[in-house]
Amino acid sequence: MNHVLRLSMAGLLLLASMPVTAAGPLRMADALARALTESPKLETYSYSIRAAEAERLQAGLLPNPELGLQLENFAGTGEISGVRGMETTLMLSQLLELGGKREKRELTAARNVGLIEADYDISRLDVLAEVARRFIHVARDQRLLKVAKEAVDLAESNRSSVAERVEAARAMQAELSRADIELARARLRLEHREHELLAAKRRLAASWGSDSVDFARVEADLFRLPATRDLDSLLSELRDSPDLARFLSERRLREAELELAKAGAVPDARIGAGIRRLESIDEQALMLNFSMELPVFDRNQGNIRAARKRLGQVAVDETTTYIEAQSLLFTTYQELRHARTEADTLREDVIPQSRRAMNSFEDGYAAGRFSYLEVADARREFMEVQAEAIRAAASYHSHLIEIERLTGLGFGVERGDLK
Template sequence: MALRHCLGACLLVAVALSPAAADDALTLKDAVARAVADNPELALGEQRGRAADARSQRAGQPPPLELGLELENIAGTGQSRGLSGAETTLMLSRTIERGDKAVRRRGLAEERGALVRTEADIRRLDLLARVARRFVHVVRDQRLLEVAEEAVTLARQARTQAQRRVDAGAAPASEAARADIALAEAELELEHAEHELKATRVSLASLWGERQPGFSRARADLYALPPADDLDALVAALMRNPQLRRLAGQHRIADARRRLAAARQSTDVTLSGGVRRREAMNDTAFVLGLSVPLGSDARAQPGIRAAQAEAAASQRELEAARREFYAVLYGRYQELQHARTELKTLRERILPAADSALSDIRNGYGRGRYSYLELVDAQRGLIEHRRRAIRAAEHYHRHLIEIERLTGSSAAAVNKDS
């Protein structure tokens, strides 16, 4: 179940990060498959789940039959010398549990097994969310590298124009020197962007054990923003969160302990029967036995009180976590909406205006209508707005990943072939 939820968290982003590229380009689906294929933490969770199932079966078993043998009046003196006066008793006994103790034990073991599986779901969800975040990071750095290359191109064009003006005597030599500095700075930013992309590609590939990434680029459209459910639907889905499911599981375990402790008030009875052989009289007789422990109710009371307190504490902890998760979800949802609005405003209003302004200033600078500082300011403004748009899109995807992680949603699982 959790894998489906985790794929929902990651693949909802995959819908947005999809258009085709080179043959060795990496999709989010590919990255998820590689990370899951041979992950030791996930394999550990499967083994723990099998162990929990076995413990559940064992816990439901009744007390075993016990075979006992007693030898009396042996190796003594007189008529008891050697085995001549021996009495041999062969007994078969079993404790009869009252109060449905076996059922309570099995119920407790099953709740513990469910908790083990929930913890495996948490590890799986954490892994796949980590894959999605790093994938988005690679896509962001690819875009930032493109913007850095554009910045170098603009700086070179500005340097060429500045040199022409200096050569024509329309500007001082310092203008060309400043253009050289701006070009050098742009080239440094490009070099930094290249190293950042290399690092994030290695970080992503490390999730499936590769030191040298076996993909050329991440195949994605960062600006395609998949829609999120409305807030009410997300709040309703919040209980699918594995962390809350774990706390709910811990509460059920505490409640199962309380029921088992209460069952221990019921006194168990041990029945036994067997055969006794008396050598001195050369005869055989049947033997029956019954034993009942005393004070079971009083001895059970401290355990009952402790279990009741643990169950009440786990219920309070679950309620506190629900409130906290709602606050986190609400904050993420607001940030998600802001990121969408920011990206929309940048792409539809600010970037077209900045592009148009730069084109006008670049043409006017060649004719002396604008200064070099105005040209540089327009270039920097355009580049900065492009970077801001990239970061707004990245923030949207990151908030969406966290929202899907909070709600354990599998709404996008139908798009698993994207």
Template sequence: MALRHLLGACLLVATVLPSAAADDALTLGKAVAKAIADNPELALGRYRDRAADALSREAAQPPPLDLGLELENVGGTGQTRGLSGAETTLLLSRILERGNKAARRRGLAEGRGALVRTEADIRRLDLLARVARRFVHVVRDQNLLAVAEKAVALARRARTQAQRRVEAGAAPASEAARADIALADAELELEHAEHELKATRVSLASLWGERQPGFRQAAGDIYTLPQPDELETLVAALEQNPQLRRLADKQRIANARHRLANAQRYTDITVSGGIRRREFTDDNAFIIGLSVPLGSDQRARPGIEAARADAAANRHEREAARRELYAVLYGRYQELKHARTELDTLRQRILPAADTALADIRNGYTRGRYSYLALADAQRGLIEHRRRAIRAAERYHRHLIEIERLTGSSAAAVDKDYTP
């Protein structure tokens, strides 16, 4: 089921932290369990499912028996004065349906029930995707906060070096002022990162009704990238897309409506039987009746044509949705590959080179070989590349979550060759 696949794929994002504070850490599995436990949208689906089941049972019922009582020749004059000439008829009648109408109604009701369940699945998938996205956002902001703290530490170290050079007369006072400005900027970025993390934590906790998050941190390694299936496999799995399943349910409902409309061509027969009492003659007699409406075939034609047109429209709607989903899937898949390429390049080539360059420039700055501008530029470049790597990893997870929503297939393997 798509719900299970999405959860299985998303759980690959989370890894339990090996610290003593692991009990305070929130895994993605716990976040999903909390969100599902008491979600009003999911409760809504359960009640609608019960209602659909009840309507299905109602639709399968045959027409009820009809009990009638007629009193004639009363309250008149002469022999019909009072009740002396009354004729009393007790009649029991029932419609005998032709064309298997009860089964057609039940089929239509069951189709509507399947649509209700599919829509409940869609709501569950939407909830899971929201949990996964917000969980990844929290992990991203935790990493960005760590980078902001690293940036402050680098700025403080550079300011100390600049002050020493100014005090030694090896640099103008403006160099220390620039270092102070850079430190203030880094501290502002740190404050912004703290606020961003607070907001994303509250956003995640709100999914299970907490205004103040009860977890200290999200336990996840953003650099662990689950490996998706090949594009051809994902395209084949598009038929499991919840929106396509919903349109398939609508198609079945349209077909059921068409079958029920066709059944209306068959004339129903009303049979009746009862007893008649004649007070004037003190006689009793049995009554048997039969009635058949005329023109049923002609009256059924507009409903048949409407149901046929509705079924054809649903087929075209589903095909249009399938083509659009392929375009969206293809785009997401390409963005996923690009995010991985960007992250691999940053972590394997750019970040190691930026670390080496910063260490060399820092040592050279102490000896007067490089200017403060070169040191500040090297520090800024390293920090920006680290942030870029975090955002690339976040985009990868975000695209993977959306691919899971589109296909319902599981990204069941982590690339073993990738070392985070």
């Protein structure tokens, strides 16, 4: 992405170590870094991965040997009454897993670790994308609050002007009442913006698990709109996104599960050796034991078939995900272009014209050429187009974040602006 600073993991973690004071501004990089190091959602994956590693260790262990003791021909009658004819056998046996079961079980567990790591990559992107969206939301609400304050200042100035005209008998009392109403409504909108900004800050702080806001404001220039790649280039990056790369990990897991199921069709053997004590002749003898299951009815065919179906499902899910991601990327890209056109047009054309129109109406009102309602409408329009421009710029950044999330390219911040 042109003129975009890509934040590496190391860079984000370094920034996370720098304290953010309550009086200082919060940069985009600060917010992303804090989410990486403090997000409860990401923290849970460390436990999931450790648990999967433990399961991998367990999968590679050999079956335990068995120790058995068998007593025969005791408590009989006649010549073998009591223990005179007893035969005591002490046997040590071991299960022999055939068909490479242990190796394939261990490989399956290792593939499961890889899938969890792929899920972590996706979750990490989801967390970063949500933090970036909330950061932009705070930046937007900050600018809207500034416009609301300007509206109050303008309404107060207007009220003073109208009061002077009424006092000089150049305007009716009704106009002063309208000015009072306009001022009261402007103050209500300001209060509403203040509440919305506080809520947006709280949501942003919650992204890294904080129950309080420890920053005064975010540092961002919404109207610096970084360029993005063309659509064809973005679509080509889609195949390598973490969402689709995950299917490679899942396919490997399903393949390992299928091989393990096939190995389950191979019967295991058990061998044993021991000593038998024959009380009747006061002698001992060695014993050997061998047994193997005959796969007559159960050849693990159900598990093999289920594993094949799960493997086939991966390809279907991957194709569906890719098609949906393509459609979403195309739609988001169009919305991105529209948001840029809207923001540029409003800021470069509509706002200057609206400002000139408002000034003309104010001058005309002072000269008696326009009514108070016409002046009020011009002022209201000027404030509205400023708010529309802010929302359009914020929408551009939000769509850009969505594109970066879809393609997995990482989150860019304009050099020197959205820090």
